[in-house]
Amino acid sequence: MSITEEKATVADHPLTPLYEQEISAAVEILKREHNLGEKVRFAGVVLHEPPKEQVLAFKPGDGFERDAHVVMVNSAEGAAYEAVVSLSEGKVKSWEHIPDVQPPIVLEEFDDCENACKENPEFQEALRKRGITDMDLVVVDPWSAGSYGDEEGRRLSRALTWVRLDPDDNPYAHPVDNLVTIVDLNKMEVVRVEDHGVVPVPQQKGNYTPEAAGERKDLRTLEITQPEGTSFEVKGHEIRWQKWRMRIGFTPREGLVLYTVGYEDGGRVRPILYRASLSEMVVPYGDPRPGQWRKNAFDAGEYNVGALANSLELGCDCLGEIRYFDAVVADGNGNPLTIKNAVCLHEEDYGLLWKHFDMRTEDTEVRRSRRLVISFIATVANYEYGFFWYFYQDGTIEFEGKLTGVVSTGALPPGEKTRHGQLLNNDGLYGPIHQHFFNFRLDMDVDGQDNTVYEVNTEAVPPEDENPHGNAYFAKATPISSEAEGGRTVDALSARYWKVVNESSKNVLGEPVAYKLMPKTNVLPFAQPDAQVTKRAGFASKHFWVTPYEHSERHAAGSYPNQNPGGDGLVKWTQQDRSVKDDDVVIWYTLGAHHPVRPEDWPVMPVQYAGFMLQPEGFFDRNPALDVPRPSKNGHCDHEA
């Protein structure tokens, strides 16, 4: 069920995302002051967030300025521009030409690129060689071009092609392998068609509707009901759920943004996190074949993953009593576009929270865990990415990525196999091995802004060193005092984690309070150090980075990763080796999901999970979830079958 409310049009808080009319106003002001013609594409019109101090000092009723940050591509000039528009004053505050960069590929370019290919005689000829003549059934995905020295300042795509056998068919079952079409996205014309030789297009279908796949009949109804309503309250973009307080926002580049996350404790809301979001993504493929080796999409910085969010209006992505939030973005022409129900907010029962059975008195105390779920799902051509944030009653925050959709495919000549991928049927279709790296920017404010990060490793004590029985070990915390010390990798064997400590805020034990970042399964890239993707995705070479807060440092691969030659973002900023001790620190976590494709991933992939957790460590004086009520009797826990 969806709860709707009257649509607000005036921001009630400095972090409220731009409303439709604010996007329109920003674009109108820009067009007027800078004479922007038809040839200008808008690659992002978002709230220009006010300085952190201003936001933190804000009290309801205070006035505040509204600014929009706008990224544009003038496709006639082949130039990128950034502007800040004051909505409060109705004028452009800053206008800057950004040389040698390519803003993200926008949705309009998907269609235009496909059409440009289909109209090109060379492209048509390459398809004809493969027995394909009906252009209506051809699907072209504008894969990002990367940076390989042949771009000459042009805005390019290295587009890849698939074909449907009929209009409702899954095109990814039929890759047109060995065909790469280089398209100039500004001129919308084919630069060249690289045909590396005909591989027969696999003809077996890969459809996944009940009509195609059948349907099991033994599933009985499971209903989630909340007859008393939800336990959360929503006001505008502010969410209150039990002791949790937070705000949400949404940007085309990052998708969901969490702001000012705090937990009520002892009569006050204690800050934990100022801002958390996906900062970048990259998906490098491990297959050297001609159509595959340049596949390494940066889905945030090259494709605006947030702008590709699904409208959850249709279908059953969340179960229970749901509160949806719309996402308002700008389309490529600068028109506001509301993605209805882009963000889903709901509660889930999450099994056991805590329990003890006193075996002597036979008394049991048990509590069930409830978590708050805030999520959105984006479709980037063949793939779906679910971005799920969970808040638990014990102070834990968890991120969980849900990877699903259709794997990116290739075709092998009949009878061949490859060690760089997995055959998906007996018709040459295969899924190349690849990895997904997500980087999260976590602007921590643990009980305030002055924080220090520690790495914690568990060490065994050497036998001669106060370890007479050989059993001794301990968790050793080492401060990270500057950026250069902060580029770290996971180490499961030392049970490594990192914690963000506020040295001046002490718990009941007199120890400084902390939140820790707990890695789960992770991996590093397998691309060689001198491979182009390694240079461009420098952030992925480490799992954990620490920087001092800097407003402009938002995206782990830099502001403009599309066609960027590399060396930007975290790798560049951290070379300054700034101090991060007792400072407003930002931690950046790279989460790698390794994907050797399985036959079971075909034709649509069951969700694979990848995530991490933020957990209180001495932030509270004891278990903060003791006061969760006992499960109610109508929770069916005492019923007999």
Ligand SMILES: [Cu+2]
């Ligand atoms: Cu994958």
